[in-house]
Amino acid sequence: MSKKFSGVWGTFEFLDDTCSVVKELREMGYKKITTHAPCPRHELDHALGDPQSRVPFATLIGMFTGLGLAVVIMLYMTLDWILPVSGKPIISIPSMGPVAFELTVLTSIYFTMMAMVVLIIKDTKAHQFPQGKQYKEYNRFMRDRFGIVVPCPQGEVEKVESIFKKYQAEEVIREV
């Protein structure tokens, strides 16, 4: 993101136009495309080649961390001060169930949240975005407009622009 942006961005009223542009750009070899949408749309995911998120791995790691943490906490605290209760075993596996379950859930939720934040930042940093005021202050992406950002060398700007116009982009802005 720190590098100076060179490329084209545009806005669209219709989702099918947006998807068509994304598909055509990908076929031409542009892989670092960013799209904007007011809500999640699977049509855009398909056009972008169905990228997969790695968030579930973090959830799984969080789950095992929480379970392990719960067992360690309960074993340590139970053995640190022996507290016999109604003749039950000092280390009672069934009675560990609820606390182990709750900590498993708690930790996996926090790992999921952290993974979301980290992966979004990582993906955003891996892509270039327009630096102009017009892009930064454009406020209809969360309202009713779709958008596409394509970084490209100065010599290819016109070619990319023509694809945007072919599918009737509302606005096409070049930044070089």
Next chain:
Amino acid sequence: MSNITYASINDDVLNSLEPPGKAWWLSLMVILGILGMGVFAWGYQIRHGLEWSGISHPIGWGVYITDFVFWVGIGHAGTLISAVLYLVRAPFRTSIYRASEAMTVFAVMTAGLFPIIHVGRAWNAYWLIPYPNQRQLWVNFKSPLLWDVFAVSTYMSVSIAFFLLGLIPDLATVRDESKGIKRFLYSLPALGFRGTNHQWLHYMRGYLLFAAIATPLVFSVHSIVSWDFAMSSIPGWHTTIFAPYFVAGAIFSGCAMVLTLMIPLRLAFPGFRDIITIKDLEGMAKMILFTTVIVGYAYSIEFFIAYYSGAKYERALFWYRPFGEMKNFFWLMVFCNVIAPIPLWFKKIRTNIPALFLISILINIGMWLERFNIVVTSLAHDFDPYAWGTYTFEWVELWITLGSFGWFFMWFWLFVKIMPSLAVAELKEALNPPMRRAK
């Protein structure tokens, strides 16, 4: 939802965030007045002791534990709607889930106050958390009360996280539609969200996982709350059906509270009427219908098992509930939870808003009474007739109970004016997207 567009959803939500009118301020004053009385009553109890709570031998758990279980139950519907109904793709969920989730967060915040109020010396409530005290003595992990500490705190933590996570795209929407200081204030919690494919990809995957993880959590929390009672040997408490019975009851009361909140919300913001449709309210009424059958079945099976088991203490208690000195609470509970929802079998009633509102209020009352019956009558009439007792309400606990409603509604009132009370992005997702070829 044929007249609804992406832009009109934004407009409806923004209208709800306009500066409040006289009716909002007036109702907030009433709510704050009730909360103020509750705070005063709690202060009075701290100054003069738990004798003002109505708790005495043999009834050591009274109105406060009833309130705790009631509010945890209310807190169930939000996560049920946002997580369980998300996984099963229930169509009536989208319009009501944001406000229901807010309801969950505020209800669990309210529930969390009651163990602190109940222990009397509120400043020692941190003893519930595992930490080594001066004798290096740890908490007892075999106690269901400790399981409950973990369950309720996890539930509150996850509910808040789920609620805030769902809000991020919608706060970004409000930010983009605002100017000046308002834009700046909304831009902070929006965390730079601009609806890029990278953001939606990880956000939606994380949200799905949240829903999948929160689903067993919904069922675990009230099961564990029920074990506070069922793990003991008291007649009326020591019952294996308590976990599913409590979960069904929690969903029942939570859905009723959703209706109690959604109906005035629709009335207050006319733009919401096209979004929170009668069909959505009918969907909640069907959930109530489903759970009232389970609750009614649980009531009757408890009596049958008390009779069929031949356990004399159990039989004595289940005779005491409908015919003892606290029988009025029992019969009012049966009326509110089993009889009053019967008209919902008819579509005409399920789609009649005043009728739905009235039934939802009755269910709220009935479910409070259910918890009161479980908690108090069982302790009033256990094994030894010498130790039997009865319950006398004190003004302090009644005002604290009313004050808890003031606390809950205060947060909800602030929420509808500060946060988007409709899930903007999910409502848009449910619409047909704008397509040129479809024109």
